[in-house]
Amino acid sequence: MTFLSLLAALALEQAWPLRQGNPFREAYRRYAQWLQGQLDGGELRHGTIAWLAAVVPVAALTVALEHALGALGLLAFLLWNVAVLYLTMGFRQFSHAFTEIQKALRAGDLQGARDRIGNWRGEPSSQLGAGEVARLAIEHGLVASHRHVFGTLFWFVALGAAGAVMYRASAMLTDAWPAPAAPEPGGFGRFSKRAFYWLDWLPARVTAACFAIVGDFEDAAYCWRTQARAWAAQPDGILLAAGGGALGVRLGDALPRADGTLEFRPEMGLGEEADADAMESATGLTWRALVLAMFLILLVSLAHALG
Numbered sequence: 001m002t003f004l005s006l007l008a009a010l011a012l013e014q015a016w017p018l019r020q021g022n023p024f025r026e027a028y029r030r031y032a033q034w035l036q037g038q039l040d041g042g043e044l045r046h047g048t049i050a051w052l053a054a055v056v057p058v059a060a061l062t063v064a065l066e067h068a069l070g071a072l073g074l075l076a077f078l079l080w081n082v083a084v085l086y087l088t089m090g091f092r093q094f095s096h097a098f099t100e101i102q103k104a105l106r107a108g109d110l111q112g113a114r115d116r117i118g119n120w121r122g123e124p125s126s127q128l129g130a131g132e133v134a135r136l137a138i139e140h141g142l143v144a145s146h147r148h149v150f151g152t153l154f155w156f157v158a159l160g161a162a163g164a165v166m167y168r169a170s171a172m173l174t175d176a177w178p179a180p181a182a183p184e185p186g187g188f189g190r191f192s193k194r195a196f197y198w199l200d201w202l203p204a205r206v207t208a209a210c211f212a213i214v215g216d217f218e219d220a221a222y223c224w225r226t227q228a229r230a231w232a233a234q235p236d237g238i239l240l241a242a243g244g245g246a247l248g249v250r251l252g253d254a255l256p257r258a259d260g261t262l263e264f265r266p267e268m269g270l271g272e273e274a275d276a277d278a279m280e281s282a283t284g285l286t287w288r289a290l291v292l293a294m295f296l297i298l299l300v301s302l303a304h305a306l307g
Contacts, residue, residue, distance in 0.1 A: 215246025244269015
């Protein structure tokens with residue numbers, strides 16, 4: 001049932017993709033903003049209460065509906081799982097921006113590529129060169145593929161539909177409630193950031209392992225071991241180090257800012273400079289990793305059915 005639900009949801013999402021600002025996502029974003037407006041007193045406990053109010057009710061409602069529909073039969077249970085996965089998981093929620101950047105770079109339209117990566121990141125990008133645009137697109141693509149697909153898939157396999165909802169809700173809250181800098185105590189968004197860190201601890205490593213297996217395993221393992229800890233956001237550093245090593249492309253490194261200064265970032269991966277061809281390779285890497293994950297889920301499902 002798990003494998004069929006995932007396969008059906010992925011096929012449905014490819015045929016009828018949800019746009020980034022779909023009504024379900026926007027409704028939850030507005031709910032998160034309302035909670036922040038009501039509860040944000042700048043302290044950790046306020047953010048903790050808000051996170052619980054944002055995640056627990058939707059997860060509990062998912063469980064209740066899952067049990068109610070499951071009592072109606074396997075078909076109702078399957079359709080419910082597919083619906084939840086369709087709303088929480090999918091490449092097409094971010095791949096449009098990635099593809100448009102790749103097309104612009106291939107066409108030599110650097111300004112168009114800058115505009116698209118700037119819209120995706122939400123930061124000025126007029127100072128970026130073609131290689132820097134491609135590098136950022138690969139970085140964002142690898143992290144987005146994990147958060148929109150592999151991380152959600154992991155928690156669905158572990159806890160069912162409620163797990164997928166919990167993971168995606170927590171990921172959205174991390175974006176909606178930015179945490180203060182590390183030395184600063186308290187902060188409304190700090191609990192949300194910490195909760196997502198622990199929810200993502202194991203899934204990020206499973207995704208990185210999949211990248212390594214379907215790519216250059218030796219370089220991926222080396223980069224994971226030697227580079228990941230240097231990245232500020234640890235789960236993302238693991239994904240970028242393993243992904244860059246698996247692809248044989250350099251990620252991270254310094255970036256020019258709009259004010260003329262440099263943003264210093266550790267180097268991730270190794271090998272060639274990022275370009276449109278490397279972006280195409282990154283797309284292939286994520287799809288191969290997904291095929292691997294689905295194959296393993298199928299094997300476990302068959303073993304469970306036969307056992």
